[in-house]
Amino acid sequence: MMAVGTLASRITGFLRSVILVAALGTAALGDAYNTANTIPFIVYDLLLGGILTAVVVPLLVRARERDPVYGRQYEQRLFTLALTGLAVMAAVAALLAPLLINIYGSDFQGEQRDLAVLFARLFAVQIFFLGVSAFAGAILNTRQRFVAPMWAPVLNNIVICVTGVTFLLVTTGKVTPESITGTEVALLATGTIGGIAVQTLALWPSLRGSGFRWRPRFDFRRGELGQIGGMAIWTLAYVVITQAGFAVTTNLLNAVGVQGRLEGVGNVGYTPYFNAYQLFQLPYAIIGVTVITALLPRMSEHAAEGKRSLVRDDFSAGLRLATVVILPAAALMFVLAPDIATALFAHGQTTRPDALVIGDVMRMFAIALVPFSAYQLMLRVFYAHSDTRTPALVAIVTVSTNVALALVLYNTLPTERVAMGIAGGFAVANLTGTLVCWLILRRKLEGVDGRRIVGTNLKLAVAIWPLIGFAYAAHAVSDAAIGPGFPASVVALVVGSTGGGLLYLVFARLLRVAEVQTLLSTVTSRLPGRS
Template sequence: METAVDVPLPDGAEPPTPPVEEEKGGGASGILKSGAVMAIGTLASRVTGFLRTAMLVAALGTGALADAYNTANTVPFIVYDLLLGGVLTAVVVPLIVRARERDAAYGARYEQRLFTLAVLGLAVITAVAVALGPVFISLYGGGMKGDQRDLAVMFARLFAVQIFFLGVSAFSGAILNTRKRFGAPMWAPVLNNIVICCTAAAFLLVSSDTVTPGSVSDGQVGLLAGGTIGGMALQTLALWPSLRGSGFRWRPRLDFRKGELGQMGRMAVWTLSYVVITQVGFAVTTRLGNAAGVLGREEGLGDVGYTPYFNAYQLFQLPYAIIGVSVITALLPRMSEHAASGRMQEVRDDFSSGLRLCSVVILPAAALMAVLAPDITVVLFAHGQTTVGNAQVIANVLEAFAVALVPFAAYQLMLRVFYAMQDTRTPAFISVAVVATNIAMALAAYNLLPTDKIIVGIAAGFGLAQTIGAVVGWAVLRRRLGGMDGRRVFVTYLKLAVALWPLVGFAYAAHAVLEAGMGAGLVPGVISLVVGSAGGGVLYLLFAKLMRVGEVQTMISTISSRIPGRR
């Protein structure tokens, strides 16, 4: 997955805000200031996203019903990503930036043409996806049959409507990003999450007993479908006030000039190739995860299928989403401008600053995720129809994912460097190695590991694949940019690694003491999380300061300057 599919993390409206001004030569501080509002918005969206995921797990459990819902609800994001998602990031943003640099009036008309084309294309894609619901479940369902398959097909047809809203929302966000208005796209998903939380709460209220695919009523299906689709529709509508505030007015037009569609097509074909390749890998892992779930229930092992993998992935993405996406979104227009002017040294500096800033948060987050995974999953998920044992399965997968967090974030940032240079071909070739590794590891896990360990092996394979992507991407970019500022990046990583050990030791001690004294449960889990993460975090910041990690001090100073009364 992810990214290729940012599965239901699609996460509020805000009043029009002034555009974020880029600080010339601001370096790490400039990136942080541009990304601050995005990081806060993303934090709000992912915290409410956590609540949404926890509520859905409590309402649906982690078994057959949840597998049917989650697999079907992933389909719209797969279809969107296959046919449009990658084009937005890799093609549309750089093209709009360059068109506006060429001529402001021309850039505005170009936006109108692209938006019109997207709306028409999304309408057609959505209609086709509704018709192909059974095909998608056959592809991703991995052995679903009987009532579970019938329910998954029904959900897939209903949820396909989200493709239209998802596409319009993403395209609107891309336009806002090119205008350096980053707030609304980061805050809008909060509304979606709130709607889903209310839907899950309502489902719990109307469900007195354990609900299975065979016992779920039409009313309960309608409730889940209406809330899921309604949340995405509200997320889309929430962006329009900010779009209007930025000066964008949509006037449908398709009067493309000669060469405009050809330029977009040449870039898009390689982006689509990349997305297709990554989605092949995702299809294999999803199918194998669902198949493991079917085997687990047949062998009496409990819920060890796709849903634990799905929920662990939501947790895994959080640190990257809060800091990585924020930094990347702030950097992409900036890197595109520098690449368009041939200033490759500045592109390299942008990448180096972005990677080092991400690492300040992502490295300790990965460490805490690995050490405190059981506490995280018990606190979030061991409610309603989900037991502590179910939560422990999710924890095992999360521990495997934690190892992947650092290479995953680095690889995603490298892809944006290629996109800023309008190179969509190289990422497609790199993805072949990434996906081949992912598929090979997933197949090996399915065929060699015990049934209850299959999804853990698939998650570990994902980590190895992301590492290969990061290594290959670094080697290619090093030649293209005349270096990668490798020495400074390596020194920063080395210092952060030293600063991590006190955090790891303290968090592990807190977890071990509480588990030995109180066992596994909500109360010890909450105490372990609060004490372990807070105490470990303080030690990490202290040792990072002693190691003179400049990025940590820059981040602290930027945050402090935004606290009322502080300068």
Template sequence: MVPPSGGGKGGASSILKSGAVMALGTLASRITGFLRTAMLVAALGVGALADAYNTANTVPFIVYDLLLGGILTAVVVPLIVRAKERDTAYGERYEQRLFTLAVLALAAMTAVAVLLGPVFIGIYGGSMHGSQRELAVLFARLFAVQIFFLGVSAFAGAILNTRKRFAAPMWAPVLNNLVIIGTAAAFLLVSTGKVNPDTIADWQIALLAGGTIGGMALQTVALWPSLRGSGFRWRPRLDFQKGEIGQIGKMAVWTLAYVLITQIGFAITTRLANSAGVKGRLEHLGDVGYTPYFNAYQLFQLPYAIIGVSLITALLPRMSEHAAGGRMREVADDFSNGLRLCSVVILPAAGLMAVLAPEITTVLFAHGATSVADAHVIAEVLRMFAIALVPFAAYQLMLRVFYAMQDTRTPTFVSVAVVATNIACALTAYAVLPTNKIIVGIAGGFALAQTMGAFVGWLILRRRLGGMDGRRVFVSYVKLVIALWPLVGFGYAVHAITEAVLGTGLLPGLVALVVGGAGGGALYLLFAKLLRVGEVQTMISTITRRLPGRG
């Protein structure tokens, strides 16, 4: 029998210990990921070429999520955990069958996606035409090969997670990022002038495609030593026992419905953002389309990826065990601990994004083919995304609670409200806002939709779990919000003074970012400690114990 997790410091500390190595790996992954993004922005800019590349490079992830990604998160991990609880040897055979099925499905999906490149660009490319559309279609066909590597990598990571080996899946993306950083640097070094879809050469296309695909392949291969170290040896087999396929299918059909609904929303918002970019160039407003929106979204996800994904990955097997044993009170405790710990980092990150967005985007993106004005377009979108950070993290954690209970149907119905809100707001923004504000409005719709999802998910789970530890969550949030205001005030003051004295640009942005971030962060920690926010103290204690010379 698994001992109770508890809702106090012990439970929170245990979750943090499980997530610490993952958080470090995710931090390294995201730092190199943003360096990758910055290098690509410097090499490709934020205009027509970048829109074609980024839209096409999003397609493999869309196809993967649509047909397999959600199943891994919602179905595979809980099923493997339960199979191993039933019988260890049976669980290992079950893993082999699932892995074989995944490899075959991925190979078929990849072949079909290569053929459907023009269809995907027709859906997501908005008003792309001429050489830009031709380039996007070519990239979409080439990048489709990533689906196979992406799927195998994710499935391997899921198996490692069920074996409580969390480090490798979090560190492997660093290798992918380094390959693409090198590709972007090579593109910058060998290219002269500003390259666009009309002027890009075949060898430049080959360089970008080879680096992008090669990075994903390396990420996949890098997981194999950890898989072998965990005792996993793949032996292809499809001898599914009676009821196993039906069990997978029953859960997967609702997961596919959920992913399909969310991808409809993504397709519409991506298409509208690309259309806004085309309109902006026709109206001589600069680059105000999908790439600025895409880059702001990547920045927005950083705090959630570092702490939220790490905690969620550690929590899912744990919640699945508690749910399998019918210990719903412990599932609620796991959720409460995860949400409160996540918020310790998410809230101040959202505050810094809101007040220092121009400095963040200028330091990261205002290089090469991208100007300070282009970076400020990204900053406007980032500020709107900052509003979404807290509800987004809460909603994602709630989805994992449903998955731990092997309920994939309820998240599908919740997603209908979320996606409908997102689509309605995006269409309204496109119809009523000036062209250069459309992507800002689309980001605002995303924030409202995530808030809707968190609210509805909370109401349902409170009834299902017999409570959500709401009082303790509320008290923690009140204290954290009070501690947040000194950070916001200090950050805004640094932003205003730096802009008035030094103006805008890379050096002023770097000064404001360092001073505002460090000073604001210190004030936040001071006030959180004065307010006796237990989660902050737990996190600090966990980190300090890992420092050299400490226990």
């Protein structure tokens, strides 16, 4: 149910991206909106998001194990503290909107910059709703209720889809930062903020059903805030490091977008990169986030009990199961990237050449998919041990690699290839982080079950080639028979992914990949008529 909920969330997220690209395009208006709408997520992650993931879940699990009554009171105090902090964060972010736009879009000028600042001020209130939604999800996860947080984003996506369609209906011709009206700005802001508000409110029935009743409490006991602060300071360091890297790459991409329009090479800046990243996140979210969400409370319990071997088993099983789905998804994304981009984005204000830029960037992200997923899962092993220091130190290596490559590629590649190059640098950086984490975890866990993990991945690496060959043939034949465009892309996607996926499953089973059988058995047991 978690995976299905995440799939529904990401499919509607797909639709949301498609509609917004059609409505706003990939030029100046799209860059202004997407940059401003990314800032609340950045500020939230910087100040609270990482703390929720790395600190709150393990602390709540430990508090409840120690004393159920104390655990409930501790939840109340943390929730009260979070609400207060979130309200302050949102207000400060709105005041600092011009500075934030300078950080992430320093090359924005004139009407584009004014519009981005206005959007950033309006969107700042999302920080509050993001935090409440995430904290509610963390509480539900510690109570073994995983489904609602996976399904709630669907409502957010639906609201924004309706907003995008309405925007298309009420506007005529190409909308730019110079021509957009106050009513159109209000429509976009209302829909964007309303979506996250609806997502947050949708979690409340599940919270009440789990027995959670919020009463404001500020009566923190001696040492509680110090315990949170001691863990949070390294988490904050990790988030600061990663967000500093993101600020550099976002600023470079926005500069490339401005330069690309001046040189006449097309829309090659932040918006193509942003949408390619959204598509890249789909397979990771469906299986990677699902596995991580289910494993973190369990690993935290095993770590608290000192059962190192069980933590190692949890990690190994999660990584192998995730790779079974993520590896073929990465292969299909790489081969069929032009078809995915054309089918989804070559509509409205976005031309096919604009969409193909997204496809080129997506290919680089496809290379990053497996190491990124492994890296994220490895970080949760440290968090399960209440170790937030190691992820921060590893992040220095990862982000430094990412930023160094981004700067080199920005200064050496042609303008139209910079976004693609920065995505490739992201892949190299995550591979570096994965290797560093692997070496550290081998010592921490006295082994990481490397033989089984490597053995499974070698078998999957063999099983993936029939999928790659079939998908490439479907792409080539459809282009030759129908001609490049939307119909050929849809045919290539349907035939290539279906046929390639079946071949992958057949070869994986012939190679006796146990995780494939586990996955198939789990899915078929949930089908109607099966027990």
